[in-house]
Amino acid sequence: MSVKEFPSLNEQQLQRLVYEVTQFGLSNGLIMYPPAPYSNYQPVLAPITIYPTPLPRDQFLKSLDIQLIYNKLYANIVSENEWLTNIIKTLSSSDKDFTGKLWDCYLKALNNGIVQDVSLSLTRSDYMYDELSNQIKQVEFNTVSVSFGGLSSKVGKTHQYLNQNGLYSNNGDNISTYYKENEIVISESDEKLATGLYTGVKYYNDKYLNGENKSIVLMIIQPNERNAFDQRAIEYQLSKNHNVITKRVELPNVLSMVKIDKNNSNKLYYQGLEVSVVYYRSAYGPSEFNQPETWDVRINLESSLSIKCPSLLTQLSGSKKIQQLLTKKDILSKFIDNDLEINKITDTFCKIxxxxxxxxxxxxxxxxxxxxxxxxxxxxxxxxxxxxxxxxxxxxxxxxxxxxxxxxxxxxxIHPKIHNNIILRNGELLNDGIVSELGIFGTYLFNEKTGEILNNNVAGHLLRSKTSSSNEGGVAAGFGCVDNMYLY
Missing domain, CATH: 3.30.1490.50 (Glutathione synthase lid domain)
Known part of the structure; x- marks a missing residue:
């Protein structure tokens, strides 16, 4: 099927579109905080493309199909403790400032006693569509603090609204849709990531609280978190759909606000509330550990009974070194014994x-x-x-x-196609062309000791784009924007 060109609008129509994008986005929580300094009441529209970006339907469906395989793969890597820990131990000597310190945290937690075998992971597998091979190629597999699952659905709904209201049409009747209804796909990642967190909460409640739904999720966040509304979207879905409360604590303040009851199975409490799941939306870079006590947070929480999302080993399984080793088929086959599944994911590998x-x-x-x-x-x-x-x-x-x-x-x-989409950032239109990265969210609950996978799900999608002249693509880091696809 041929690819539609982007809508061709005159200046008046384009300015009308910008106005509607802004109004719809602000009305529906497609927002983040600007760079500091800012006040709590000063969020702005998140950077966004004003049109959906083309992506082949078969490659999108493929990315969804293989997510469960990737989830299983990384769960199996963690449960093969000796192999993973040997790799990380070696890596820690060359990356002393971060991998080395996370490894040290794991050893100290192990010495204290790790009492919870079950781990929860909210992941995102990122791809680019490579023009040379006409296939998606994996950029990386993220195992900690995966972002924009809360905003992704809002981007799709924004583009859907604009299309349904004729704002992409240039014929002046304001009722013609430019894209067919099934061409703009809406992510349900906010709901599905919340459901993933709930699998951990329910497991804990059933095992330790006689099935009573009275524990909470403790979300560990960065100070002055600009991307708070992305996180809040998942928090609110967890409350709405599962009646579970989430409490947010900044990483440096955690130990002053929690208590571990060593006389009661190392249960973790926040202000008297029992914590079933510790959900990290931080702790993924060395700059966050600029205070010595922040390393102690990882050690102490890892030693608690709460289910960690992710545990230290699960976080470390997402290192780039592991991704590189998995491109070797003899290593990959240690963790997946199905040739069909192996072939499906090796098609997405780059040479590393x-x-x-x-x-x-x-x-x-x-x-x-x-x-x-x-x-x-x-x-x-x-x-x-x-x-x-x-x-x-x-x-x-x-x-x-x-x-x-x-x-x-x-x-x-990877050699992605440059599309003539337009980015709206801080009221400014950037039309230098974009390249895009597709992320597929997944959730899995598993036993790190036995390898048993208790729950395994696909949790929606994300498209991020950046100007073609930019190497980096982080939205919160200031390089890119949130986007959504039109499937052809």
């Missing part, structure tokens, strides 16, 4: 190299200096703004000790 002293690592070191334009260098980090691209790679590697090179992976660049 280590930067160690193995044969592949030595080749990568050569490629990084001789053909840097073909690659991106990635550290073991989540969130936008951390990667090193193309010609910047040699200078960066020369600026750090070789002993730290192993903390990075070298990944072949």
């Amino acid at each position: 190299y280590p930067l160690d002293e193995s044969n592949d690592g030595l080749l990568a070191r050569k490629l990084a200096f001789e053909k840097p334009d073909n690659f991106v260098l990635k550290p073991q980090r989540e969130g936008g703004g951390n990667n090193i691209y193309k010609d910047d790679i040699p200078n960066f590697l020369n600026s750090i000790p070789k002993s730290e090179w192993e903390a990075y992976i070298l990944m072949e660049l």
Whole structure:
């Protein structure tokens, strides 16, 4: 099926569209806080594309189909404790500032006694549609603090509203739709991520509270969180659909506001309320741990009876080093024993190299200096703004000790199509062309010791876009915007 061109609007129609995007978005919570300083009553419209961006329907359906396989894969990785911990232990010596400290937290929690075997993960597998292969290719698999599940559904509804009200049509009758009804797909990620959290709450309530629904979710957030409304959308769905209360606590303040009852199975309490699930919307980068007590938060909460979302091992399973190792079929087959499932996900792999002293690592070191334009260098980090691209790679590697090179992976660049969509950011229209990244949310509840998967679900989608001239794509980091697709 051929791809529709973007709507062709005159200046008056375009300004009308901008007005309607802004009004609808502000009315429906498609908002975030601006960069500091700001007051609580000063949210702004989140950066958004004014049109939906084209994506092949078959590739979108494929991304949904394989999410359960990816969920199972990463649950199995964590339950294979010896393999994962050996990899992370080695990695921790080259990435001392973050992986090393998370590993140290895990060892200290293990020494204290980890009393909860069940772990919950809210994940997002990110892809770009590669023009050379005509397939989606995986950018990364995120295992901690996956964002924009709360806002994603609102973007789709915004584009749907504009289409239904004829605002994409240029024939002047204000009733003609430009896209067919089934071409703009709406994510239910706010509801489904909340349901994923509820699987952890229900498991805890059934096992420790005789089935009574009286525990809470403790959401650990960053100070001055700009993306609060994305988080709130999930919190409110959890309350509305499952009658579960969420309490928000900033990471540095956690230990002063909670109590662990060592005489009662290490149960965790917040202001006298029993906590069934600790949900991290923070703790994914070293800059968040600028106070020594914040590391103690991870150690102490990991030692509590509450179900962690994610546990330390689950968070560490999302490291780029693990993603690189999984591109080797002999390693992947340790965790998936179904050839059909293996083939489905290996189709989405890019070539990824280590930067160690193995044969592949030595080749990568050569490629990084001789053909840097073909690659991106990635550290073991989540969130936008951390990667090193193309010609910047040699200078960066020369600026750090070789002993730290192993903390990075070298990944072949994906070649996405540039679309002539328009970004609306802070009232300004950016029309330099965009590239897009598709994220598929998943939730899984599993036993880390036995590997038993208690619940496994797909939880909606997200499309993020950025100007084609920008390497990075983090929305909250200031590089991109939220988007939604039209399927063709």
